[in-house]
Amino acid sequence: MIFGATGDLAKRKLFPSLYRLYQKGKLSERFAVVGVARRALSNEEFQLSVKESIEAASDKNGNHDEFISHFHYHSHDVTDSSSYLSLKQMASDLDSHYGLGGNRIFYLAMAPEFFGTIAEHLKADGLTDVAGFKRLVIEKPFGHDVESAKQLNKQIRNAFSEDEIYRIDHYLGKEMVQNIEVIRFANAIFEPLWNNRYISNIQLTSSEVLGVEERGRYYETSGALRDMVQNHMLQMVALLAMEPPIRLTTEEIRSEKVKVLRAMRPLEGDAVNEHFVRGQYGKGKIDEEEVPAYRDEPMVDPSSNTETFVAGKLLIDNFRWAGVPIYIRTGKRMETKSTKIVIQFKDIPMNLYYQSEQTLNPNLLVIHIQPGEGISLYLNAKKSGQNVEATPVKLNFANKGIDGINTPEAYEKLLFDCMRGDATNFTHWDEVALSWSFVDKISEVWESEKAENFPNYESGTMGPREADQLLEKDGFFWWPVTDLNVDNC
Ligand SMILES: NC(=O)C1=CN([C@@H]2O[C@H](COP(=O)(O)OP(=O)(O)OC[C@H]3O[C@@H](n4cnc5c(N)ncnc54)[C@H](OP(=O)(O)O)[C@@H]3O)[C@@H](O)[C@H]2O)C=CC1
Numbered sequence: 340m341i342f343g344a345t346g347d348l349a350k351r352k353l354f355p356s357l358y359r360l361y362q363k364g365k366l367s368e369r370f371a372v373v374g375v376a377r378r379a380l381s382n383e384e385f386q387l388s389v390k391e392s393i394e395a396a397s398d399k400n401g402n403h404d405e406f407i408s409h410f411h412y413h414s415h416d417v418t419d420s421s422s423y424l425s426l427k428q429m430a431s432d433l434d435s436h437y438g439l440g441g442n443r444i445f446y447l448a449m450a451p452e453f454f455g456t457i458a459e460h461l462k463a464d465g466l467t468d469v470a471g472f473k474r475l476v477i478e479k480p481f482g483h484d485v486e487s488a489k490q491l492n493k494q495i496r497n498a499f500s501e502d503e504i505y506r507i508d509h510y511l512g513k514e515m516v517q518n519i520e521v522i523r524f525a526n527a528i529f530e531p532l533w534n535n536r537y538i539s540n541i542q543l544t545s546s547e548v549l550g551v552e553e554r555g556r557y558y559e560t561s562g563a564l565r566d567m568v569q570n571h572m573l574q575m576v577a578l579l580a581m582e583p584p585i586r587l588t589t590e591e592i593r594s595e596k597v598k599v600l601r602a603m604r605p606l607e608g609d610a611v612n613e614h615f616v617r618g619q620y621g622k623g624k625i626d627e628e629e630v631p632a633y634r635d636e637p638m639v640d641p642s643s644n645t646e647t648f649v650a651g652k653l654l655i656d657n658f659r660w661a662g663v664p665i666y667i668r669t670g671k672r673m674e675t676k677s678t679k680i681v682i683q684f685k686d687i688p689m690n691l692y693y694q695s696e697q698t699l700n701p702n703l704l705v706i707h708i709q710p711g712e713g714i715s716l717y718l719n720a721k722k723s724g725q726n727v728e729a730t731p732v733k734l735n736f737a738n739k740g741i742d743g744i745n746t747p748e749a750y751e752k753l754l755f756d757c758m759r760g761d762a763t764n765f766t767h768w769d770e771v772a773l774s775w776s777f778v779d780k781i782s783e784v785w786e787s788e789k790a791e792n793f794p795n796y797e798s799g800t801m802g803p804r805e806a807d808q809l810l811e812k813d814g815f816f817w818w819p820v821t822d823l824n825v826d827n828c
């Protein structure tokens with residue numbers, strides 16, 4: 340059951356992902372999708388909208404009729420108790436028709452204020468009384484701060500146990516985010532170096548070219564800190580910094596990630612502005628076109644204090660990472676769309692091959708999350724010719740090169756994991772609570788102090804100058820993400 344089946348997420352991501360799973364034979368014929376939303380639609384109209392969304396996403400010429408015949412629509416206001424009874428009847432009829440064995444997945448692709456109400460109704464009105472499994476997939480944001488997240492968690496835990504709850508973080512479905520563990524734990528050359536003796540700093544960038552678009556109302560209550568840092572950025576940090584799990588099970592991996600989040604040094608008072616920088620985009624040019632400032636976007640307060648950019652320095656106070664800064668930055672309306680992780684290794688103890696006045700080229704491991712997927716390793720090798728001089732070389736692995744096909748979309752993988760009952764790439768409540776506790780301290784300070792210099796970066800740039808200074812004061816700089824692209828060989 341998809342709650343919010345007429346919405347943007349369902350159309351752009353969920354229906355096309357289900358279709359791809361069907362095409363690949365990962366869904367048998369024994370499935371039904373019930374779309375739930377308020378507007379009045381017939382089954383035929385709903386099926387047509389599913390078909391259009393599949394065509395818009397990729398497949399214009401396929402035969403979709405068999406696939407879309409599995410889709411059914413239930414017009415229903417989720418705040419109205421009476422609708423759940425007819426929904427229950429519909430689900431039960433479909434269960435018998437398709438022989439589903441009572442297995443049910445409830446996907447809440449709706450505004451977060453409805454999450455708790457829906458979960459409570461599902462239980463109270465008997466939709467969760469099933470002979471098979473029941474699972475709840477819940478979209479972001481999971482709360483607004485730690486208190487609201489606790490409240491929401493309490494509501495959904497009345498209806499579903501922790502192992503039945505699948506909290507989506509779509510970054511965990513990305514191919515190269517899933518690859519972080521493999522790169523680390525399947526290569527003898529990296530794991531011995533993966534610590535404060537050999538790594539000087541780590542940089543995570545997730546930059547977007549798009550602005551806030553139609554999401555001003557939501558974004559005004561969120562900002563980049565809640566929208567990107569609390570979830571995606573901290574999840575990537577946890578994967579990069581965790582200890583090797585004793586087994587590749589959901590519990591063991593989650594438990595190692597939780598330890599990283601617990602070891603993150605909390606920031607309070609003045610430390611917040613020493614370690615974190617906020618920004619808001621002003622007008623500027625993207626692809627030669629003028630774009631408006633954040634404050635001029637629809638549904639945005641013209642004197643908004645909301646940050647559209649965050650850069651921060653994280654410290655993990657444990658044996659492995661003590662003293663290694665992990666820098667993160669994310670923002671909208673930046674120069675380029677890019678998510679990359681750069682691991683910068685420490686310099687060699689003595690420089691034999693360069694003149695001392697020349698800059699050293701540290702070894703870098705770059706994990707390209709998107710748009711190009713791959714890994715690059717920057718080494719130094721001998722420059723051809725008579726002299727013994729070193730020159731930087733780049734070893735490149737572009738993911739698409741391996742089998743020539745696009746890697747599956749994150750939602751496709753996550754939906755499939757949920758159907759199989761594998762919650763590894765979903766966030767456990769403990770991770771959510773720890774991330775909120777960390778981020779809440781920063782928002783408290785930022786909400787109490789108006790940013791006098793907003794807007795402080797021009798659209799189409801890599802953020803405010805203060806983000807560069809954050810690294811400069813430690814003797815580092817942001818590696819330029821466009822120069823490191825996996826395709827720039
Ligand atoms: N869109 C995206 O790319 C992403 C979205 N998300 C999250 O996914 C969720 C959904 O987002 P999105 O699809 O963009 O939202 P939309 O606003 O596009 O869709 C909202 C859906 O909720 C339905 N709805 C609203 N009120 C009710 C009600 N009272 N009863 C029943 N149905 C109702 C709407 O149906 P109708 O209009 O027919 O009532 C519509 O289907 C949010 O939590 C968002 O944060 C997360 C990541 C990305």
Ligand SMILES: O=C1O[C@H](COP(=O)(O)O)[C@@H](O)[C@H](O)[C@H]1O
Pocket residue numbers: 547566567678
């Ligand atoms: O969760 C979100 O992520 C997107 C960025 O996702 P990506 O897969 O395109 O990198 C961001 O635009 C959005 O604001 C945020 O809610």
